Each structure stands twice: as structure tokens, then as C-alpha cells.
Amino acid sequence: MRIPLQVAAGYFLIVGLAGWFVLDVFVEEVKPGVRNTMEDTLVDSANLVAELVAPMIPDSIEASQCAAAISDAFASYARRSVDAPIWEHRKRNLDLQVYVTDAAGRVLCSTDPDEVGRDYSRWNDVRRTLVGGYGARSTRAIAGDSSTSVMHVAAPVTDGERIIGVVSVGKAGNSVAPIIADSEAKIRQRGFLLLLIAALIGALFTWHLTRAIARLRRYARDVSEGRRVPPPRSGARELAELAEALGAMRERLEGKQYVERYLHALTHELKSPLAAIGGAAELLGEADMPETERRRFLCNIREQADRLGRVADRLLDLARLEQRQVLGATESIDLVPLARTLVEVSGPMAAQREIRVGLQGEAVLRVQGDRFLLSQAIGNLLDNALDFSPDGGHVEIEVSRTDDAAEISIRDRGTGIPDYAADRVFERFFSLPRPGGSRKGTGLGLSFVREVAELHGGSVQLVNLCPGDHPEGVRATLRLPLAQ
Secondary structure, eight states: OOHHHHHHHHHHHHHHHHHHHHHHHHHHHHHHHHHHHHHHHEEEEHHHHHHGGGGGTTTTSOOHHHHHHHHHHHHHHOOOOOOEETTTEEEOOEEEEEEEETSBBBBEEESSGTTTTTBBBSHHHHHHTTTTSOOOOEEEESSTTTGGGGEEEEEEEEEETTTEEEEEEEEEEESSHHHHHHHHHHHHHHHHEEEEEEEEHHHHHHHHHHHHHHHHHHHHHHHHHOOOOOOOOSSSHHHHHHHHHHHHHHHHHHHHHHHHHHHHHHHHHHHHHHHHHHHHHHHHTTTTHHHHHHHHHHHHHHHHHHHHHHHHHHHHHHHHHOOOSSSSSSSSEEEEHEEEEEHHHTHHHHHHHOOEEEEEEEEOOEEOOOOHHHHHHHEEEEEEEHHHTTTTTTTEEEEEEETTTTEEEEEOOOOOOGGGGGGTTTTTTTOOGGGGGGGOOOOOHHHHHHOOOOOHOOOEEESEEEEEEOOOOOOEEEEEOOOO
């Protein structure tokens, strides 16, 4: 299982179990809480009624007279109408049950006239109260049906220190059932809402973590494929440190491989001119060499030394460029004026061979990048076009816009790229002979152009025009993203 899914599953499991446990505890505590509150209220009510009826059942008054007086009050209570909006619960019935017994536990009066005269001395509420204890009981009106349970709480009726009777106040449990049901429903509803919010937060956290890990994975894949990309940024400190560590590891590994690769390449490239210089120097040591031969060998030594110098300079430029993972400070560059400047710089070389250089392009076409690097890259492409153009030829430069990119196309009228070299023109140190047997290039110019293009998020391409047995020149196209 993927790490983000493991984290999400663990988070949802913990939050779900915790939410379910808390929700279950709250729901389970609603009913006992309401009943405790109801019993507390019944205790207060029983003691208040006991004080009210105490003067009405003294020894000097007949029990029947007392019962009649209290029964009248109970009957008036039963006839009362009520309509009380208690929060979201509306009370329309008075359901308090009260009965009064004498010292023997016999019912003197009750809100239920059928209870008068019954012996309740064995009920817990009456029995315990008569002996000075706390009397309470819960009895089901219908056996086996818990919804018909009635809670009774009793208080002693006293004459001084002597208990002369008992008042028991009762209330049916189903009278508060709607309140309990509403409370449980609200708790469940808000509990599920809380779980939903927690799930959304978890999903957002998982999405954020997944994105961060995906960026790291994509960065590692790009590095393995040799792409030049910066380490991803992350708001999480650990992931940011991991990205920096990967970037540092990449630079060290690339640095080691870079040195090894360039040592092999440089050694191979230097063998030919060094051999030529060594051979010429050995021949120059002969005393009887003709002067013309001596001059030819000296010229060869100077050419090979010049080639070694150019290779070293180009190699240093390419090495510095390849070590850069991202561009530093950039600026908005208008490509047409930049290309015009390069055409003017190459003017003397083109004039020596009577090569015409034409430039056409849009009025304003801007890219974001490094002006110096882009100048060198476009200049290399223009130098190649001039080198491979025949004397009196024509080089065309076009700056255009395609979709969301800018293109600089440079076309020559040379002999084109041979088939065997089509896939190798961007290799380091690979160079084709110039027309007319002119000097050979370093083989690093196009590699430099490709590195500049990739560093700017673009690309470079060389294609033969009219490909076949008789190509009519080459078009080099440098493609760069437009400035935002």
C-alpha cells in the first residue's frame, strides 16, 4: 500500500474510532443524565409538598377531613391546563403523580383517586421513608415494558421529630422521552458532522502529503533521466530537508560522474592534436628539413595549438553551464533586437565570403532568461550556418511565435547533415568538416546550445531541408517559452 494511503487509513481509523467512542458515550449518557435531573427535581418537589401537607394532617383532625382537603388540591391540579414551550419541546400535559400516606403506609389521598385507601407500606419509597431513610422506586406500569416505567421519590411528613406520613412524588419516564430522543438525535447529527469535517481535513492533509511525495518522486525520476530540474519546495520541514538532501546528493553524484566523463572525453579529444604537434616537433628537429616544410609544420603546430585552446575554452564554458541546475537572475529579453545585434557582430565574417544574412520577425517577442547565455547560443547557431554556407550563399534568420513559445530559426544553403551524423550532432566533440577544407570545429558548440535551451525550459532541433540525396541546407530551430 502506498504511504499516503497508509497515512490516510491510519488517520481515518484513529479519528473514526475516537469519534465513534465519544459519540457513543455522549448518547449513552443522555438518558441517565436526564433521569438524574428528573430525580433531583422530584426530591425537591416531594419535600416541598410534604411541608405543605404537614399542617393538614395533625392528630386532632380526622384523616378523612385531611384527605378531602388535599384531594381537592390534587383535583384542581389535574384540571389545570398548560402549554409551555420548553426550548424545542412543548409541554401540554401535567403528569406529576402524588400520593400521601399516613404513618402506617395507607394512602390518604392521591392524584389518582383509585389509589386512595391502598396499603403502600411495602413499596420502597414509603417503607424506607417511614424508617427515616431515602425512599425511591421505579416501577413499570406494564410488566416487561420499560417505556412505562414511573420514578417515585418520597419525603417524610413530620410533626416535630415524629414521622406522621409520607408524600411520594412520581413522574413517568416516557414524559421526558421526547427530550431524550431529541438530544440523542442532535448529538448524533453533530457527531457525524464532526466526523465529516475530520474526514475532509484528513483528505486535505492526505492530498497535501500525496502532492509533496509525488513532487519528490517526480524529481527523483527526472534526475535519473538526466533532466535539469530544481529540488521541489515543501511547507513541511522534513520534506523540504529531504528534497534538499536529494538535491545535494544529486550534485555530488553528478559532479563525480561529470569529472570522470569529461576526463575521458577530453583525453580522447586531445590525442589527435597532441599527436600532430609531437610529430611536427620531431620532424622540425631534423637539421636538413627544407624551409617550406619547416614553415608548413610550424603552421600545423600553431593550428593544433589554437584548436587545443578553443577546445579548452569551450569545454570550460560548457562545464560551467552544465553545473547550473537553474537559471539565476533573469530578465525579459526581446529576441528581435538580440538577433539583430548578433547579425551585426557576424557581419565582417559574412562579408569576407559574400554571404547575405537576412532577418525577419515580429515587432516584439519576449522571453525570460539569461541574455548572455542566449546570445552565445544563438551566436553559435549563426556561426554554424555561416561555416557550412557556400561562398556567396544566403542565411535566413526568422523570429516567430508558435502557441506559447518563441522560435528562432536559422537556415543555411549548405550541403546538409549526412545521414550517419543526424543522431550525433549534439554529442560532445562530434564535429563535421567544414566545406572547402576549412578548420574543424571543437564539437562543443551545439552541445552548449542544447544545454542553454534546456536550462531555459526550451529545446533545439536541426533538420535537413528537402531531406534525401540532395538536401538544400539545414534549419536550426531554438524554441523558448514566452515571458509571462
